[in-house]
Amino acid sequence: xxxxxxxxAQRRNDNEERLSDFSDLITFDTVKLIxxxxxxxxxxxxxxxxxxxxxxxxYALGDSxxxxxxxxxxxxxxxxxxxIFSGGTEGCNKSAKExxxxxxxxxxxxPYFLENLRENxxxxxxxxxxxxxxxxxxxxxxxxSLSQKYFINNDPDVLLDNLEKVKRDIDNSCRKIHEQDxxxxxxxxxxATSQITWLDLATIIxxxxxxxx
Numbered sequence: 712x713x714x715x716x717x718x719x720a721q722r723r724n725d726n727e728e729r730l731s732d733f734s735d736l737i738t739f740d741t742v743k744l745i746x747x748x749x750x751x752x753x754x755x756x757x758x759x760x761x762x763x764x765x766x767x768x769x770y771a772l773g774d775s776x777x778x779x780x781x782x783x784x785x786x787x788x789x790x791x792x793x794x795i796f797s798g799g800t801e802g803c804n805k806s807a808k809e810x811x812x813x814x815x816x817x818x819x820x821x822p823y824f825l826e827n828l829r830e831n832x833x834x835x836x837x838x839x840x841x842x843x844x845x846x847x848x849x850x851x852x853x854x855x856s857l858s859q860k861y862f863i864n865n866d867p868d869v870l871l872d873n874l875e876k877v878k879r880d881i882d883n884s885c886r887k888i889h890e891q892d893x894x895x896x897x898x899x900x901x902x903a904t905s906q907i908t909w910l911d912l913a914t915i916i917x918x919x920x921x922x923x924x
């Protein structure tokens with residue numbers, strides 16, 4: 712079961728109704744802190760066999776002794792995907808143990824995430840981050856980030872001045888979207904091209920994006 716903690720009553724009510732067809736996969740839960748119980752007892756008593764926790768970063772806990780970081784560490788100890796959402800978060804940031812993302816984006820993609828879980832029987836966080844066409848969206852975001860960094864301010868006919876740095880950036884970017892085959896193909900094409908220009912690099916990336924999408 713996926714547990715979603717959202718203390719914004721209207722947003723919660725609207726989305727409980729919107730996601731009613733997925734009640735076998737997700738439930739909206741509440742943090743109920745009790746004075747004579749520890750925070751971990753209160754939290755863990757309300758969840759059973761969680762596959763993923765989705766938690767509002769600004770959740771009003773109502774106890775000055777229990778902070779967001781307290782709750783975050785409790786969830787992190789479960790060794791399952793933890794999604795922290797907030798209206799103040801721009802886009803998404805995915806690490807090995809935690810995903811931080813915008814609240815509107817999270818709720819928009821949540822049906823695709825749940826549909827994918829129902830069809831495949833396993834959690835695929837990329838569908839929550841990128842939506843229904845998650846792989847294509849991830850690839851296009853990868854391409855756009857490199858374009859913004861390298862291609863806007865460089866003359867396309869000029870040779871790359873720091874090829875190893877560019878290759879490291881491509882490697883790191885591909886790791887973030889879990890596209891090792893894409894990384895290998897791009898790096899292989901780069902190394903097979905002598906006297907590589909910025910235009911050559913852009914062409915290699917575009918060709919590989921189309922090959923892997």
